[in-house]
Amino acid sequence: MQPATQTHPPHFTRPGVSRPRAVVIGAGFGGLSMGIRLGSMGYDTTIVEALDAPGGRALQREQDGFRFDMGPTVITVPHFIEELLALRRDEPRLDDPDFDAAVLEDASQVRAGGPAGPATARYCKLVPILPFYRIAWEDGTVFDYDGDPASTRAQIAALAPEDLDGYDRFSTDAEAIFRRGFLELGHTHFGTVGAMLSVVPDLLRLDAVRTLFGFTKRYFQSDKMRQVFSFETLLVGGNPLTVPAIYAMIHFVEKTWGIHYVIGGTFALVQAFARKHAELGGTLRLNAPVERILVEQTKRGRRAMGVRLRSGEEILADVVVSNADYATTYRHLLKEQPRFWNSDRRVEGMRWSMSLFVLYFGFRARPGEQLPLAHHNILLGPRYEALLGDIFDRRVLAEDFSQYLHVPSLTDPSMAPPGHHAAYTLIPVPNKGGVGGYIDWSQEGPALAQRVLQYLDERGWIPDLRERLVTQFHITPDYFERELGAYLGNGFGVAPTLTQSAFFRPHNRCPDLPGLYLVGASAQPGAGTPSVMMSAKMTARLIQEDFAAHAAGLSQRAEAVAH
Numbered sequence: 001m002q003p004a005t006q007t008h009p010p011h012f013t014r015p016g017v018s019r020p021r022a023v024v025i026g027a028g029f030g031g032l033s034m035g036i037r038l039g040s041m042g043y044d045t046t047i048v049e050a051l052d053a054p055g056g057r058a059l060q061r062e063q064d065g066f067r068f069d070m071g072p073t074v075i076t077v078p079h080f081i082e083e084l085l086a087l088r089r090d091e092p093r094l095d096d097p098d099f100d101a102a103v104l105e106d107a108s109q110v111r112a113g114g115p116a117g118p119a120t121a122r123y124c125k126l127v128p129i130l131p132f133y134r135i136a137w138e139d140g141t142v143f144d145y146d147g148d149p150a151s152t153r154a155q156i157a158a159l160a161p162e163d164l165d166g167y168d169r170f171s172t173d174a175e176a177i178f179r180r181g182f183l184e185l186g187h188t189h190f191g192t193v194g195a196m197l198s199v200v201p202d203l204l205r206l207d208a209v210r211t212l213f214g215f216t217k218r219y220f221q222s223d224k225m226r227q228v229f230s231f232e233t234l235l236v237g238g239n240p241l242t243v244p245a246i247y248a249m250i251h252f253v254e255k256t257w258g259i260h261y262v263i264g265g266t267f268a269l270v271q272a273f274a275r276k277h278a279e280l281g282g283t284l285r286l287n288a289p290v291e292r293i294l295v296e297q298t299k300r301g302r303r304a305m306g307v308r309l310r311s312g313e314e315i316l317a318d319v320v321v322s323n324a325d326y327a328t329t330y331r332h333l334l335k336e337q338p339r340f341w342n343s344d345r346r347v348e349g350m351r352w353s354m355s356l357f358v359l360y361f362g363f364r365a366r367p368g369e370q371l372p373l374a375h376h377n378i379l380l381g382p383r384y385e386a387l388l389g390d391i392f393d394r395r396v397l398a399e400d401f402s403q404y405l406h407v408p409s410l411t412d413p414s415m416a417p418p419g420h421h422a423a424y425t426l427i428p429v430p431n432k433g434g435v436g437g438y439i440d441w442s443q444e445g446p447a448l449a450q451r452v453l454q455y456l457d458e459r460g461w462i463p464d465l466r467e468r469l470v471t472q473f474h475i476t477p478d479y480f481e482r483e484l485g486a487y488l489g490n491g492f493g494v495a496p497t498l499t500q501s502a503f504f505r506p507h508n509r510c511p512d513l514p515g516l517y518l519v520g521a522s523a524q525p526g527a528g529t530p531s532v533m534m535s536a537k538m539t540a541r542l543i544q545e546d547f548a549a550h551a552a553g554l555s556q557r558a559e560a561v562a563h
């Protein structure tokens with residue numbers, strides 16, 4: 001157990017400064033988690049955010065009395081939230097098994113409808129959602145997935161009884177992947193080839209390097225079950241046809257700790273993190289786009305020394321962490337700096353995750369009406385593999401679509417005016433790179449919005465939707481590119497392929513510039529709100545390690561001088 005109070009780490013470069021200073025570029029979930037971690041490690045931390053609100057992809061927009069979460073809606077792994085919100089100033093708790101166990105115990109009760117962990121409860125109201133997803137096909141069949149093995153078996157028996165045995169085998173093997181890949185290795189930063197090679201035998205033994213869709217084919221004969229047990233990676237930007245089967249762990253992560261919703265929307269969690277960061281002494285500066293990472297030349301080489309804002313103001317720091325897009329960080333913020341590992345060529349040569357079309361809409365409810373929808377719905381179109389090919393390989397906008405439809409007002413009426421519902425529907429679309437035809441979203445966006453509204457209306461998901469519609473707006477790849485600085489309008493950062501995972505994914509400690517670190521969806525381990533919280537913990541450990549090494553170097557030098 002670490003001492004309740006420990007002296008803060010020695011600063012790198014500026015004797016006389018009472019506490020070391022850190023600056024974090026970007027206030028997405030990754031940047032806010034990092035700010036909280038750095039506060040707990042004793043840093044004076046400033047988060048600088050380009051936009052006028054924190055949250056990044058998790059912004060919320062209000063329109064005509066409706067509140068729309070613009071990004072993440074499926075909240076998983078509640079103990080990661082509890083852990084961050086339970087931290088205190090000067091108590092990093094980075095390697096404290098007792099603390100971890102207590103947090104896990106406190107937070108896991110919410111899975112069974114119990115209270116959220118005590119720290120979480122101080123900041124926001126987290127509630128479990130059941131079923132996790134309603135998955136529907138065009139032939140009218142429906143699968144309510146809730147993570148409970150008995151009810152999952154009953155659903156499989158109704159739709160694909162030939163796959164019951166396969167489900168049992170899938171569960172056993174996916175659990176083994178979850179145990180090794182998430183519980184044991186989840187927070188491992190793969191900074192060396194050796195670290196990577198040491199886990200290869202395990203990955204091969206677990207068959208986790210085959211594609212996820214190929215993996216599900218080993219267990220399920222029916223197309224429907226293959227889809228049910230592979231679509232979840234789309235929610236973190238991964239193509240089920242190409243992501244490695246290690247992502248089968250998502251299924252088990254959800255099954256183990258449930259799926260949750262924050263009353264007031266995911267943005268209430270953003271606000272909770274921002275408040276926690278402030279309580280740990282941090283400063284959040286909005287409307288403060290960073291133009292450059294400042295670099296100083298010391299006797300021991302170059303190192304990051306702060307940031308310059310577009311306004312010209314400079315903020316000096318001992319540690320700089322970028323939560324901005326990987327491409328933005330290297331191609332723009334370090335534009336003139338020599339880079340070996342993260343050259344423009346490497347950045348541009350990476351595969352980038354798909355983009356998204358998201359339609360946000362509010363509509364009148366009818367008295368006593370029971371919509372055939374759950375809180376989270378996956379409405380699959382007529383094609384699965386071929387549609388994924390259109391999005392990820394051919395990069396064309398298909399006529400048909402599959403969608404994730406989210407109706408938070410079914411759980412939380414505060415998201416819409418009385419007598420109304422708030423909803424969003426998300427459709428994976430190609431990003432703006434590659435070989436496909438140019439898509440003019442100013443034309444295609446409104447047309448796609450009409451097609452989607454018509455589909456939901458005519459298929460009976462929301463009867464007479466177009467007559468009942470009160471408000472709507474949509475975002476396209478242009479939004480991701482322009483508003484969030486996402487390269488090629490990517491929705492989820494660097495794509496999670498086998499050759500862009502672990503060691504091959506951008507490193508959280510910049511190998512080109514000491515003092516610079518990365519956090520968030522493009523860094524290790526990857527995209528999704530729990531992953532970017534993990535990313536912050538991994539980066540915090542690296543910073544702690546580097547400080548320890550630096551402090552050891554200082555004392556050695558002091559001893560040498562004394563002798």
Ligand SMILES: Cc1cc2nc3c(=O)[nH]c(=O)nc-3n(C[C@H](O)[C@H](O)[C@H](O)COP(=O)(O)OP(=O)(O)OC[C@H]3O[C@@H](n4cnc5c(N)ncnc54)[C@H](O)[C@@H]3O)c2cc1C
Binds near residue numbers: 031051
């Ligand atoms: C529509 C959608 C739905 C999703 N659904 C889910 C879900 O249900 N569950 C889930 O777990 N995940 C989901 N995700 C993924 C998840 O939202 C992201 O992986 C995660 O929020 C990314 O957080 P981040 O901190 O890495 O990046 P971001 O949220 O993108 O934050 C980066 C921040 O950096 C700022 N920034 C960039 N450049 C600069 C600069 N030069 N100066 C200052 N600031 C800068 C940006 O403005 C932004 O605020 C979804 C994503 C989207 C888009």
